[in-house]
Amino acid sequence: MSHCRRCPRLVAWREEVARTKRAAFADETYWGRPVPGFGPADAALLIVGLAPAAHGANRTGRMFTGDRSGDVLYQALYDIGLASRPTATAADDGLTLYGVRITAPVHCAPPANKPTPQERDNCRPWLVDELRLLAPTLRGAVVLGTFGWQAVLPAFAAAGWHVPRPRPAFGHGARTTLRGEPGALDLFGCFHVSQRNTFTGRLTPAMLREVLSDAATAAGLPVRPKRPR
Ligand code: SF4
8 A cells, every 4th residue: 555656636745745845844754655554453443534644644654643633642542541652753653552543544645634535435445455454353433523434434334334324424422333244333423633623622632532432442442541631
């Protein structure tokens, strides 16, 4: 996957950003390629975002690593005992996830964080492959935002789960159970950890911890008692 060039617009953008860089990272070598899922291949819980950020994952080569969205997500995972550290700064920073994997339905950074429906569909086979890899152990998923929700349902269907019709609607706190050949899986909706949501308080750390805790518990992972912050 790291050599995929199926989306010409995204290939051009990820490489242009890697060439021109942001001034603060001028002396770094950007990843500038598709960003793979991060976390163990036998995870019980999957977190699904949107796409790599231009100067975050597209720079560091690891999902949600090196930007403000990732700061919020990894702090929450650390708070409930599912990550070894509260920060994610570089692919070699030693961060380990416990029973959790993080991925996105689009693996290359899109301009303005907005992939097209065609680009989402182009990238679906990679997500389906990842779901098939995880299927023997996967029991829960948290989807961050509407785009991810709409992208992931057909991928779950292609990987062997039964997705009800009409499709379950996205919402913060939405919860539905998918059944099928790989076993039952609880799917949770959560507002995206974007700066727009976290800066405005639409998504607070407590709200994020609550959804992640509920999903981890449903997936059979041990969760540390929530710490008020
Ligand atoms: S977004 Fe997905 S399908 Fe498109 S070029 Fe990147 S890895 Fe390939």
